Amino acid sequence: MPGSIAESEGDYDPREHQPCYIFTPANIQPPPAKRRKVEPATGKRGRKGRNTRIIPDEEENVEVENVEGEAPCPFPRLLDGEEPAAMAVRRWETYNRLWRNIEETVEDVLEGMDVGAVNGICKFVAEASEQRPESNQQQELEDLEMNGEEAEEEEENLFDEDDEAETTIRTGLVLAGPNIASHSVLFAKVKARIAQEGVGRVILLTSSDSGGIKGILKKIVKEGTQGEASGEEEDEVDVGRDRSGKKLLNYDLQILVDWVSKKGNQAGKIVVAIQDTEAFDPNILAQLVDLMIAYLNRIPFVLLLGVATSIDITQSKLPKSTIRKLDCKKFDVERAEECLDEVFKHAVIGGVDEILPPAIHLGPNICDLLIKRQNEYTISIQGFISALKFVYMTHFFGNPLSVILGFESEEDLNNVLTPVHIKAIRNLQSFRRLVEHHLSKKETHVVRLLLSDDDYLKTRIHHTLIRSQEHALQASLIISIFKTARSFTYVSSMPLPPLPELHIKLLTGTFHNSSTVREFLMAVKKLNSHKLTDFLRTLTTQYPKSPLSEELVKYLAGLETLLRDLPSHARSIPLQLPTSSRLVPAPSTPSDALGEKTVLFNHIISQVHTTLQNFFSSQSILLRDTNGTGIENGFLSEVICYDWVSPSRECFMPNIRGVVEGAIFNPKDWLPCECCPGDDESDEESEDEDGAENEDGKESRKRKKDQGEMGVLSATQPATTVLYRLYCESGALINMYDLWQAFWSIVGGDDDEEEESQDGEKGMTKELAQALFYRGVAELRFLGFVKYTKRKRDCLAKLAWKGL
Amino acid sequence: MLKRKRPSPPPLPVPQTPRRNLNYVHAHSPTKPSALRTPMRPPPDEEDEDFDPDDLPVRNADKSAKKKSARALVQRLIRGDDSEDEEEDEEVEELARRIYSDDEDSEGEGAGATIEKETRAPKPGAKGKDKTPATPRKKKAPSPPPPNTLSGSDLYFSQHHRKVPVSNNTLATIPPLEPAEYFRLLRSYEDHKEEKENLLKLHSDSFPQWLFELSQGFNILLYGYGSKKSLVESFAEHAYSAQPSRKIMIVNGYIVTLTLKDVFNLLFTTISPDGAPKVAADHSVNLETLSTLLAERPSTQILLLVHALDSDALRPIRVQSVLSQLAHHPQISLLATTNHIRAPLLWDSATLTLYNFLFHHTTTFINYSPAECAAIEESLDMGRGGRVGGTRGVRFVLASLPSNAKLLYKMLIESQLESMSGDMANTETEGGLDYKVLYQRAVEAFVCSNDMAFRSLLKEFQDHQMVTTKKDVGGNEILCAPFEKEQLESILEDIAAV
The missing domain is CATH 3.40.50.300 (P-loop containing nucleotide triphosphate hydrolases)
Known part of the structure; x- marks a missing residue:
């Protein structure tokens, strides 16, 4: 209910000039009842619209009263207001529960981070004064x-x-x-x-x-x-x-x-x-x-x-x-990166210590954005957590289906899935892809079930959700195995790429081909027998359930027998492959027996190498789902995955100056009026966006032609726009009189006779133009584009160059 | 200088910029400037068609003048660009430039033509209506490639690598606009009403989202062009209707006299209406008091709406740091607006972490009200004596001075006004008053008793640029209030009123 724009004339508002005051509504009325009537859905905007703000579909916000009666649920009812009120509340609760989990884990992590240093300082202080x-x-x-x-x-x-x-x-x-x-x-x-x-x-x-x-x-x-x-x-x-x-x-x-x-x-x-x-x-x-x-x-x-x-x-x-x-x-x-790694591991990848992974999977783009912002702008772990929280907020606030996340049992899930939700799920892009996938395999009965049988769909949903959890666990497993394994190789002297980076690679399916992994695999080949034993032992004991362990146990046994068979004097000397690529052992080996062993060792080590290689490539491909797409494209990806970049970017990394400049330069983007000429681009855009405006576009283009050289400048544009455009074209020092003349020539009509006579559509009185000019300059100054300068009388100094 | 339809200047060889050239000439080969320059001169192109052969001999003959002017330019550059007495050097400089512009034909129209135009420009006294230098040019030039096709950085360098001459026109030729008339006109004019209201509507759709975000410990910062006052106020209404128990406090950051003390005062009285603690001078104490107050009343929720967080009053780092600590308190949420394009520079990472802002883009296109944007009111002083700030500042200064100082200033203004009304033609000299005469009068009027006291009174005015001193031909010190007649009159009224 926006206030009226028109400044009520002569109506002096004392509050405007008060430093601060307590707000009381203008017309004091009893607070309206919380629950308002749900108006028939208007549904103007698609939920996944281009707009980056999470605007609920319906115009009226429908506040829902919380059952517990504590903090009211701030979530509006989505799905064109058809979402059952209880489900909105449930969404709110789910959000609170899931985020609290993450917050707690992160707090624990952070708590533990500084402990070492704090203890050290404390001890130092205690001992300092002896x-x-x-x-x-x-x-x-x-x-x-x-x-x-x-x-x-x-x-x-x-x-x-x-x-x-x-x-x-x-x-x-x-x-x-x-x-x-x-x-x-x-x-x-x-x-x-x-x-x-x-x-x-x-x-x-x-x-x-x-x-x-x-x-x-x-x-x-x-x-x-x-x-x-x-x-x-x-x-x-x-x-x-x-x-x-x-x-x-x-x-x-x-x-x-x-x-x-x-x-x-x-x-x-x-x-x-x-x-x-x-x-x-x-x-x-x-x-x-x-x-x-x-x-x-x-x-x-x-x-x-x-x-x-x-x-x-x-x-x-x-x-x-x-x-x-x-x-x-x-x-x-503790350094910031290590801290970030740890937080990322717990809050984004999850699956640490068998705890269930976070319900929302962050896609590669959003991960990338979060990490970039972290590294390049804030370097503050609090900032990262805020950004993560915002992701959760956005997801649960704007996505009605997010309610199915964080369910406790299948039964629980089925309660959540009301007919409205089922209907919504059938309208998802990813559902469509699933159906197409089945169709391409000629599995028409599945398709029929999917489309008509709610119960079948529910099981599918449950299955998908469970699978997504497994998926996360798997990803976390791969990364931690890799980390452990890598620490045994000489490559470990080089810093491990930050965890988020590995995770992003995994998500985009480039992990197994990445240089980090390739270097690691090369290094495995150069392990000597002692190290390899340690390596295999650690991997098999730390990750007994991994698909690797079976094979690795076998190799470990082989290696151990091999080493046991060695003559006692040779046991302390580790077996190692020659650094050259030759597989034949060097002739310098002490005895034939040892040479034989080396060949055997070589055999084992190449087996280990192949196994690891297969593991990494197969696993990370497995993550990419059956039809080669990752979880971010699979069924229900809209719910499970979050990969929108723009809301987070707009809210955390705003381009304030660019936005202001853009708006003033091209008001047409914001004020879709018919009177003003737009830029070429914006015209095209508006045409692209909806065909209904086609005629408007044509009209304005025609008008533009009429105006000929005046092109994009017109009297109907806001005065600040006209001035700003003139400003863009002028030099570093602007003479106000010349600016005024240029301004007047645009707003005041071309002919001198016209100027005083009628303030019709185009021409306006000189006084008005002058007032607008003053205000426009004042606004430019206020916004920080120009300042008065003493270098020359009546001149403005330019402070900002568009796009610079 | 505005040249909307000016053909873009032909590409210049970079070393041709006056500054570099002159420095070089001056430092290394003062005797042969033109010899050095000649090889760099671009081959004659179509630009040279209007090249006047008559110039040639003149140019050669003018070598010594050129040298002299080169020196003048160099000296000026050394003294720095910001020297205030630049106007005095203007003529010398212009002469120097004219001489050079002959030489640097490659600058073509750019420098040469404009200066010519300037010399033909109407005298400030003449009515500017019929002879407008900018307008005719605009009409003549056919479809030039607009200079703004350059991207930001290129444009920046192209505008800085040589000094673009700026015309000497002043706003004095425009009839002044009376404040009442000004505001009436502004109020009466309205454009794009419907669209602006739609825009507001669009933004207000996200109110529930904002409330949710505030409830989650975030604070919100609105940015974008246009006054966000009405938007914030309708948000206040929304927030009130959603939870009437919440205390909604609006801080008008744009008010110049706003201090943190006001904010704390209101906060204290709001939180505990009976027996509010006193506001301390040290704000860290206030913050502590506040948090104990809030801790005693855990159900209190405060929504702080701050208009113009980047305003002058709130700009100091200390204020921002206190505000950020306020905003960090879990029971206080903050929704603030900013307007300045460089507002984010206000915050360092520590403050920003405390603020925990979510930025929301709300372009409204609503014109700023004069209260919000002090610049609007100040803009009325544009073109009046060239003194920035106008008479408003004078009023402030005078209000803070003792009565004898006011009297002294009144005397000066009165005599100035007398001399102005005496001969209208002499408005340019602003009819100052001789130092001794003024002193004599001051002593007679018991404003001061000795020269020392007189000086110290004057010093105050000079510090605020309310009085300027000049030497006349006889070497006498002339004191003068640097204002136009109307301004002097209004100041006089103010003094009389007090």
């Missing part, structure tokens, strides 16, 4: 800096006094990778963990704090002394005053010293963690380090530096004198 404190040589220095307010805390110092000055501070360098979005999460984890272990307390600093040393000290003092100490009120009284009762300034580290000495050993470490070291002002950091070292004998400081780039870069930013004072230890946090 070398404690010592002299007061630095006292002078800090006295200078701290207003000389404290001079006599020698006797107060709890710690033994040593002659050696503390010159370095224990520092943990946390290499957290380029994804700065994950840093705060990581540091929050570290903070929580350190607090939990009672090792100390963490004061988290970010570059936004680096305004001044005072502010930082204030923060350190404040966070260092508050918090859990809330139970001990006497802190409030004591801390913050020196012995004479004078109040200390709130950034005086002496407060912290007092606090630490009061707490004694319970205080633990005071960990100062800087989240984004590179962005932190190096001078401030140097000062901070100096101060911390000066106080190190009284406050057990530990420093943590988060590094997003590399140690080298961080080092180059800091003064050398500061670096010398840092006693560093490096912590590698």
Whole structure:
């Protein structure tokens, strides 16, 4: 119910000028009943239309009341509103259930990811202070800096006094990778963990704090002394005053010293963690380090530096004198790719640890998009998960048949499949393909059953769904076998291509031909006998159920007997094929017997090679279904597979500038009016799209001819469009007067006499044109296309080049 | 310079650009510029048909002038393009260019012809109606290949590799438009009403989808051309009807004076109407307060609708970071709109992760209202004194100054207006006031007591470009408010009103 476009004249809306307000509907009415009447289906748009948004078919949205009465089901009823309300709710529930599963797995994975690093840091902090404190040589220095307010805390110092000055501070360098979005999460984890272990307390600093040393000290003092100490009120009284009762300034580290000495050993470490070291002002950091070292004998400081780039870069930013004072230890946090691999394995491929695979199969295109976005734009694992969630949302929101996913039993499934759904399934493209497939095999009875027997169709559906799960398991098996097997070969020194890449290859059926697999198979041939034994043993024990294992067990037995037969002195020397392609063993072998064995070994190894080769090619072909098509083209692929790229791309990787430019340049795409000339392309498009507009197209083309050279510019177009087109043609500096003249010549009609007289269709009054011109320029400026420039009077500087 | 129907310039040999040429000439062989250039000159083509043989001797004779002008150009380039006193050099530069354009025939029409045209262009004082330099050209030129056939990058380089001369016309010739008239005209004009409403309808079809997405922890960002205000408001209605318990809060980001404090204030009072906590100066404290408030009321759902998330008021990084943390809260969902084509540059990956945006393309083609787009109002000041910002800024500055400063400015304006009304022909010189005279008057009026105080008052005006200083022929300092008569009058009214 869009509001009226027309700005109501003279009707001043005070809310428009209010900074913020609470929305209340204009005409306050009781909230409408949730359930509205379902209007007869209008069904204007095909569900799989070109539109990239998931727009439900019917115009009116039919909210469905949730049975449980908690959060109402936000899903509209699809299938032209014929979808039973209960099924929409069920769809909603299914979505929630399936996504929650995935979310939980992913959370577990992520939880486990940083654990190592967090533990390491925690341990480091705990051990950091064994070398404690010592002299007061630095006292002078800090006295200078701290207003000389404290001079006599020698006797107060709890710690033994040593002659050696503390010159370095224990520092943990946390290499957290380029994804700065994950840093705060990581540091929050570290903070929580350190607090939990009672090792100390963490004061988290970010570059936004680096305004001044005072502010930082204030923060350190404040966070260092508050918090859990809330139970001990006497802190409030004591801390913050020196012995004479004078109040200390709130950034005086002496407060912290007092606090630490009061707490004694319970205080633990005071960990100062800087989240984004590179962005932190190096001078401030140097000062901070100096101060911390000066106080190190009284406050057990530990420093943590988060590094997003590399140690080298961080080092180059800091003064050398500061670096010398840092006693560093490096912590590698799990790298983003490994994290992604792991998440991808669990959330997309599935089948890990015999858990059922995810219900939706992601097709190669969407996988590719997700991974590309991940690698090239966000590098944030959270972003990946969001994108994945969006895929689920899209699927369940817009696809009425998605309700059949995630069923528990065949019976359950049959309940879900209402006649409406059956009808919808019979209308699927993939159903048609299935029927054609059977027809081509002359299996007419099957076709008849498919078309008329609902029960038969239901079994088929069930079968297909089960098969799709097997399919996913199989894919996951192939990849993990490959990964394990590959780790035995020398190729493993080269990095394994990321998991998603392998998966995409598998989906597109190019896996077994890929260079990765071929290299691996070559490398298998070069295994020596010891390695091969390990190799076979691992494969057979890890994957006892795989179709490979039977044969591999046989080879393993053969190999073992072969090795057992070797003379004892030769057993330690691994058998190996010569690196040259000759199959005949080299004459240098110690004895004929050994030579024989080599030939036997050669036999085994080539058998293993062939078996593996067959396995990979046959399996990945098997994945491609009976008629050579993958699951993405098989029966029910619309439901099982998700391979739409455009919704995700539009929602996550928008081309904002391109869209704005396109719209302004060619408003015809958005305003299919008859008055404006369109571009050639858009005309053709509209003709292509529906023949009904054919005449419109012709008309506008005729008009265009009439307009002759004016071509695509016309007075009826929005003023901003006209100006923008002029703008596109002009140089880097635009004289506003000339722009105005050009604009006027377009909107104001050609002849001067005409201009004042009638504001008919074409000509408009000069004042109006001027107003429109002003507004158009203002809009261009507002959108960021031009700016005023001081380089020349009344000129605009161009800021954006179309398509650049 | 706009040349819609200009024939595309003939291909230029790249080294022919004035800048490179001149640098080179200047640095290495100042004595023989033309000798160097001659071999590079393209062979005469059809462009040379209108090549005037009379030019030749002139060109040769003009070598020294050429050198001089080359130096002028080079110096100007060294000083940088943004030097503000460029206008003063305009004549020298133009002369230099004219001399060069003779030489660089290959630039053909492009440079030479335009400059000729410029010299013939009507004087600013003359009525521009009958003599419009752009229009006749437009009609004459038959079916040229439009220059915009070039792709973005090519066009960019072709427009930057040599300086396209821009005419010296100013908007002063157009009669000014009164604000009331302006807004009345804008309101009265409407195009494509039906189509725009269809477009809105199309977008509003996805409201249920948006609600669903918001409920799933995503936030939504609307982008695309056109005002999205009415769309967002109808979405608010939809959201309200779907769940009336939800608090819907609309933030008009385009309001210049909007601060985060306003937002927090409203949030606090909305969440706990009785006994709302005070808004602290530190927003991280506010965020904490907010999350404790929300944690106490787990059923509260807040929908934040922000118009123009990329507006000036919300553009600072700190504001964005606080907003992103707000939006990240599970009980708060955010639907925001942006307009600027480079809006995404506002967010780094950390902010973006917190925002968790889904981008939705909503082109509406609805014209921005003047409130939404401050540029619309400012555009009225176009062509008035060339000072960007117009009198609005002056008003702001004056409002913040003590009364004696206002008085001083009033005195200056009054004397300026007097001299303007005295001789209308002399509007160009903007009748400034001698420094000493103004000082004397100021002392007499007890605006200030000594020169120091006077200077410091003036300094404020100069910082805001409300007063400019010039030296007249006698070397006296002339102070002047750089505005047109109408503007001066309106400022005077404002001062008097306060």
